[in-house]
Amino acid sequence: MPVFAANLTMMFTEWAFLDRFEAAAAAGFTAVEYLFPYEAPPEAIGERLARNRLEQALFNLPPGDWAAGERGTAALPGRFDALKSDVERALDYAAATGAKRLHLMAGLADPSDPEAASSYRRSIVYAAERLAESGIDLLIEPINGRNMPGYFLNDFGAAERLIAELGLTNLKLQFDIYHRQILHGDIVMALRRLLPMIGHIQIASVPSRHEPDNEELNYPYLFEEIDRLGYDGLVGCEYIPRGRTLDGLDWFKPFARS
Ligand SMILES: O=C(O)C(=O)[C@H](O)CO
Numbered sequence: 426m427p428v429f430a431a432n433l434t435m436m437f438t439e440w441a442f443l444d445r446f447e448a449a450a451a452a453g454f455t456a457v458e459y460l461f462p463y464e465a466p467p468e469a470i471g472e473r474l475a476r477n478r479l480e481q482a483l484f485n486l487p488p489g490d491w492a493a494g495e496r497g498t499a500a501l502p503g504r505f506d507a508l509k510s511d512v513e514r515a516l517d518y519a520a521a522t523g524a525k526r527l528h529l530m531a532g533l534a535d536p537s538d539p540e541a542a543s544s545y546r547r548s549i550v551y552a553a554e555r556l557a558e559s560g561i562d563l564l565i566e567p568i569n570g571r572n573m574p575g576y577f578l579n580d581f582g583a584a585e586r587l588i589a590e591l592g593l594t595n596l597k598l599q600f601d602i603y604h605r606q607i608l609h610g611d612i613v614m615a616l617r618r619l620l621p622m623i624g625h626i627q628i629a630s631v632p633s634r635h636e637p638d639n640e641e642l643n644y645p646y647l648f649e650e651i652d653r654l655g656y657d658g659l660v661g662c663e664y665i666p667r668g669r670t671l672d673g674l675d676w677f678k679p680f681a682r683s
């Protein structure tokens with residue numbers, strides 16, 4: 426059975442961030458992910474993880490000025506020095522939480538801009554090589570333009586080619602099924618073909634990005650396929666609960682830690 430990670434940025438928002446760890450564990454999750462941990466001390470997060478016997482699945486490297494609309498800086502020329510310190514900051518949190526995969530966001534840039542493409546490659550190579558020293562994988566994730574207009578990495582084919590071309594053993598694909606369906610569809614055949622480079626999977630309903638129990642995707646079938654493929658990573662629940670988080674967890678009951 427897939428091992429699911431509660432996304433504490435989008436789920437359990439009825440609680441303060443540091444209290445979400447206990448709420449997720451009480452609901453039966455054995456792992457968590459979130460977008461950004463940086464507003465809490467790393468040791469406080471590490472303590473919550475240990476106290477609640479939770480695995481830290483993933484978080485994002487610092488994304489630039491999120492409040493100002495930035496969505497990562499890796500593809501933004503002139504931001505390389507800041508990216509290097511962002512990598513160090515993320516590594517501090519990875520050390521405190523035991524995270525073994527970090528997601529590097531590209532930023533808002535034109536995919537056909539050679540300067541952006543060059544900055545993106547440079548950032549990825551630097552970050553991947555630095556993370557490799559700690560046995561951590563670097564993930565890149567294609568994101569659809571409806572959710573993130575202008576995002577640089579907006580195509581699974583481009584991500585696949587870049588990962589293959591760079592040949593970095595710890596550079597992996599963050600396969601968000603929600604984005605895959607919106608961008609390209611053909612989810613199962615893509616899971617089968619890209620499995621060797623998949624470092625993390627995420628789920629949500631399409632088109633509303635709610636619990637994986639409704640709308641256009643057949644998640645019970647997809648969970649069985651993930652098992653058939655022998656995927657041994659984690660599945661991040663990156664969805665917006667329709668109502669209260671706990672009221673929307675019927676889909677999760679067969680997978681919950683008792
Ligand atoms: O947008 C997504 O799907 C992600 O997973 C990013 O990490 C956060 O925007």
Ligand SMILES: [Mg+2]
Pocket residue numbers: 566601627663
């Ligand atoms: Mg995602």
